[in-house]
Amino acid sequence: MKGGLNALKEKSRFLSRKTHGFGMTIGGHAGAALLIYVIGGGLSSMASAQVSSQRLLDSAKEPQNWLMYSGNYAGHRYSTLDQIKTSNAGLLVPKWAYQTMAGGKFETTPLVVEGVLYATGADDRAFALDARSGRPIWQYQRALPPDIRPCCGRVNRGLAILGDKVFLGTLDAHVIALDTKTGNVAWDVNTVGGSDYNRGYSITLAPLVVKNLVLIGVSGGEYGIRGFVDAYDAATGARKWRFYTVPAPGEPGHETWEGDSWKIGGAPAWITGTYDPATNTTFWTTGNPSPSNRGEGRAGDNLYSNSLLALDPDTGKLKWHFQFTKHDEHDYDATQVPVLVDDGDRHLIVQANRNGFFYVIDRASGKLLSATPYGRVTWSNSKDASGVPIERKEASPTLAGVPVCPGAIGATNWMSPTYDPQTKLFYVSAREQCDIFSTAPQPYEAGHAFYGSAYFPNDDAQPFWGAVRAIDPTTSQIKWEMKHLSPSWSGVLSTAGELVFTGDAEGNFMALDAATGKILWHFQCGASVYASPMTYAIDGQQYVAIAAGSTLFAFGLP
Amino acid sequence: MRQSSVSAPVPRKQTTAACWFPILMCWTLLVGAALGCPLFAQEKNPYAGDAKIAKVGEYQFRLNCAFCHGLGARGGGRGPDLTRAKRHGSSDAEIFHNIHDGIAGTAMPAATNGGIGVGMSDQEIWQVVTYIRSVEVKSPTRPAGNAAHGKELFNGAAGCSTCHMIAGKGGRLGPDLTTVGASRSTEYLVESMRTPSRRLAQGIFEAMKEFPQEYESVSVVTADGAKLSGVVLNEDQFTLQMLDTREQLHLFEKDKLRSLEKRRESAMPAYDQKTLSDKDLQDLIAYLQSIGGQ
Numbered sequence: 001m002k003g004g005l006n007a008l009k010e011k012s013r014f015l016s017r018k019t020h021g022f023g024m025t026i027g028g029h030a031g032a033a034l035l036i037y038v039i040g041g042g043l044s045s046m047a048s049a050q051v052s053s054q055r056l057l058d059s060a061k062e063p064q065n066w067l068m069y070s071g072n073y074a075g076h077r078y079s080t081l082d083q084i085k086t087s088n089a090g091l092l093v094p095k096w097a098y099q100t101m102a103g104g105k106f107e108t109t110p111l112v113v114e115g116v117l118y119a120t121g122a123d124d125r126a127f128a129l130d131a132r133s134g135r136p137i138w139q140y141q142r143a144l145p146p147d148i149r150p151c152c153g154r155v156n157r158g159l160a161i162l163g164d165k166v167f168l169g170t171l172d173a174h175v176i177a178l179d180t181k182t183g184n185v186a187w188d189v190n191t192v193g194g195s196d197y198n199r200g201y202s203i204t205l206a207p208l209v210v211k212n213l214v215l216i217g218v219s220g221g222e223y224g225i226r227g228f229v230d231a232y233d234a235a236t237g238a239r240k241w242r243f244y245t246v247p248a249p250g251e252p253g254h255e256t257w258e259g260d261s262w263k264i265g266g267a268p269a270w271i272t273g274t275y276d277p278a279t280n281t282t283f284w285t286t287g288n289p290s291p292s293n294r295g296e297g298r299a300g301d302n303l304y305s306n307s308l309l310a311l312d313p314d315t316g317k318l319k320w321h322f323q324f325t326k327h328d329e330h331d332y333d334a335t336q337v338p339v340l341v342d343d344g345d346r347h348l349i350v351q352a353n354r355n356g357f358f359y360v361i362d363r364a365s366g367k368l369l370s371a372t373p374y375g376r377v378t379w380s381n382s383k384d385a386s387g388v389p390i391e392r393k394e395a396s397p398t399l400a401g402v403p404v405c406p407g408a409i410g411a412t413n414w415m416s417p418t419y420d421p422q423t424k425l426f427y428v429s430a431r432e433q434c435d436i437f438s439t440a441p442q443p444y445e446a447g448h449a450f451y452g453s454a455y456f457p458n459d460d461a462q463p464f465w466g467a468v469r470a471i472d473p474t475t476s477q478i479k480w481e482m483k484h485l486s487p488s489w490s491g492v493l494s495t496a497g498e499l500v501f502t503g504d505a506e507g508n509f510m511a512l513d514a515a516t517g518k519i520l521w522h523f524q525c526g527a528s529v530y531a532s533p534m535t536y537a538i539d540g541q542q543y544v545a546i547a548a549g550s551t552l553f554a555f556g557l558p
Numbered sequence: 559m560r561q562s563s564v565s566a567p568v569p570r571k572q573t574t575a576a577c578w579f580p581i582l583m584c585w586t587l588l589v590g591a592a593l594g595c596p597l598f599a600q601e602k603n604p605y606a607g608d609a610k611i612a613k614v615g616e617y618q619f620r621l622n623c624a625f626c627h628g629l630g631a632r633g634g635g636r637g638p639d640l641t642r643a644k645r646h647g648s649s650d651a652e653i654f655h656n657i658h659d660g661i662a663g664t665a666m667p668a669a670t671n672g673g674i675g676v677g678m679s680d681q682e683i684w685q686v687v688t689y690i691r692s693v694e695v696k697s698p699t700r701p702a703g704n705a706a707h708g709k710e711l712f713n714g715a716a717g718c719s720t721c722h723m724i725a726g727k728g729g730r731l732g733p734d735l736t737t738v739g740a741s742r743s744t745e746y747l748v749e750s751m752r753t754p755s756r757r758l759a760q761g762i763f764e765a766m767k768e769f770p771q772e773y774e775s776v777s778v779v780t781a782d783g784a785k786l787s788g789v790v791l792n793e794d795q796f797t798l799q800m801l802d803t804r805e806q807l808h809l810f811e812k813d814k815l816r817s818l819e820k821r822r823e824s825a826m827p828a829y830d831q832k833t834l835s836d837k838d839l840q841d842l843i844a845y846l847q848s849i850g851g852q
């Protein structure tokens with residue numbers, strides 16, 4: 001029986017793809033569903049086809065679905081859907097809203113597969129909705145122990161999907177698989193063992209599925225953890241490999257740590273990576289060394305903190321690394337999605353880093369091609385022989401405090417940028433905020449916040465502000481900017497409708513003209529946006545979704 | 559990875575705090591009992607008077623509290639001066655709970671997990687309580703000024719009450735000053751009168767500008783040519799909520815205005831020595847402090 005149903009699902013997938021072969025951008029699924037209905041003799045017209053690893057590779061063929069955190073393996077957060085476009089964006093209306101009733105920040109990017117939306121909420125909620133109406137299909141909430149140590153809110157950024165399972169990383173550092181139809185737990189693995197989560201390990205990112213593996217990274221740079229990236233068998237939850245982001249004695253890079261400081265070196269990998277199938281390489285970025293703003297006691301470059309890692313997804317072996325900020329003392333996590341861009345025959349990785357530089361890196365070798373400020377930078381005023389920006393001595397935090405730009409939250413943060421292959425522009429949510437960095441020496445104690453620092457806004461400073469900036473990766477020049485009143489925590493989405501979607505701290509969600517940054521439409525969500533938008537389509541209707549407050553909104557044309 | 563330890567929208571989850579606290583307490587009690595550790599979920603400071611712990615607490619204070627309360631706990635533009643009388647309770651247990659659970663109706667967030675930043679353990683909170691105790695001014699010198707004369711000035715010659723309210727009486731254009739005597743240092747009060755534009759009121763949370771009003775000055779010309787000036791109550795990219803100088807409330811869509819000019823200057827005149835002598839200034843501060851602590 002199971003075989004029969006699977007066969008039908010296989011068929012529906014085939015048909016779905018074939019329909020797209022006829023060049024329908026949206027509404028392809030409607031055709032497929034109708035055919036299934038005929039073939040299936042009246043079985044559910046929404047029979048959901050399982051997401052295979054091949055479909056993840058071919059995500060561009062089904063723009064009506066949103067199959068992974070960044071929309072595709074290249075981390076573009078771009079959609080070829082173009083029903084909503086510059087000429088009609090002003091007509092957008094809310095189509096539905098779903099309330100999680102959770103407090104705190106709502107950072108999720110939903111997935112959508114065949115009309116079903118899968119997303120997460122604060123306190124490790126997960127839910128499946130009818131993506132047309134917002135009505136829940138199932139809801140899940142993890143029973144979390146009281147002694148978890150999540151930094152910066154009890155948040156989660158989303159799920160990954162493969163087969164009949166979605167995958168969730170939890171605040172007590174487990175990875176769990178939920179059944180796509182029921183939300184039942186299919187497997188549950190503890191990434192750190194016992195109750196070691198209370199030493200500061202947690203997972204907040206959306207996993208990345210590559211082939212049959214679920215890749216995750218861990219949070220906890222505030223607690224002196226030892227960071228890692230893991231891969232788990234999607235079917236069973238068995239761990240396939242682990243890459244420690246802080247090398248142990250005898251491993252290359254270990255010499256960049258003073259004494260035993262590596263044991264509590266931090267370097268968490270808390271944002272979803274990307275994947276290049278052409279070279280079978282997955283790219284992950286890492287956060288600050290611990291303690292974050294005090295370099296004393298951890299002399300050296302502190303590899304692989306604040307780095308870009310090129311890993312073999314089958315083995316976890318390191319192919320190369322690039323460190324953005326050596327021996328960081330300003331919490332300049334590199335945890336921004338590493339975006340794969342092809343510029344002619346140049347295969348690149350671009351990143352607008354938290355430290356204020358826009359980096360262009362050769363994807364094959366990890367060699368730095370350029371590093372150009374895209375916001376106000378005072379922590380560095382020189383580069384080493386290979387062009388890597390290095391810290392100005394006077395920017396090192398002191399007991400009395402020293403003003404440095406960007407501030408502790410960075411020139412951007414985890415919110416996703418987007419790359420639009422049509423305009424060939426990279427769009428990022430930039431923050432203009434400087435801080436006074438002051439040290440606060442403290443001993444390491446397991447499970448206790450381990451900053452070694454304090455930071456304050458400069459009293460005399462102008463109010464902080466933010467902007468969406470459009471950067472040309474070929475020249476690293478800013479083509480336009482759209483100013484926010486205050487710094488935004490919203491990511492950015494671009495679409496073939498020549499639109500860029502983003503949100504602001506005052507609660508607005510808006511559509512911009514991708515060519516100029518002009519605001520074409522806006523909606524007041526009633527709470528700050530702390531999430532990155534996505535888009536999907538059902539039966540010829542395109543939706544754009546954003547989380548704000550405790551509510552997930554979907555917008556579309558009337 | 560500090561994402562937003564301070565500027566996060568503070569999940570003001572009274573319910574959550576209330577739910578977690580008993581669990582945390584029980585857990586701490588159990589573990590504490592098993593390990594023979596000091597029990598933190600008690601009403602008595604286990605470190606009372608311990609100078610070494612006060613030093614540890616100072617660093618905890620820098621990490622978690624100084625953003626608003628300033629280095630040295632002397633207050634800043636955001637949080638009260640904690641070296642003096644505390645409006646929300648002065649016992650160790652009260653200070654502990656204020657930190658642990660936050661103070662409803664104020665910008666003070668709960669410091670435990672789910673509250674602000676990475677959260678503080680009970681032990682760390684007691685360390686901070688010990689530190690605050692160590693920097694407390696034991697017998698605060700009475701303000702030098704004459705509070706009764708300060709009150710007369712406030713409501714009369716100095717014209718403060720035209721724009722500021724105390725206990726429900728006065729104007730609306732400036733901040734309500736009922737509690738400012740307790741929540742701001744003397745230096746801050748002096749600066750606010752002598753050079754009011756140097757620092758506008760500061761918000762803590764960017765999210766929805768939860769503690770929003772910065773009292774920026776604004777002038778607009780409406781579509782029909784009316785000119786208005788006053789203070790900003792709130793604004794976003796598209797709208798403006800303001801009080802004009804006659805305390806009339808105006809709600810605008812920015813794109814419908816003929817012009818909009820905002821200045822990071824206080825609408826309050828600078829009270830220099832000529833306008834307000836040092837003695838009168840002291841009297842005003844004495845008045846604010848005499849009511850603020852109540």
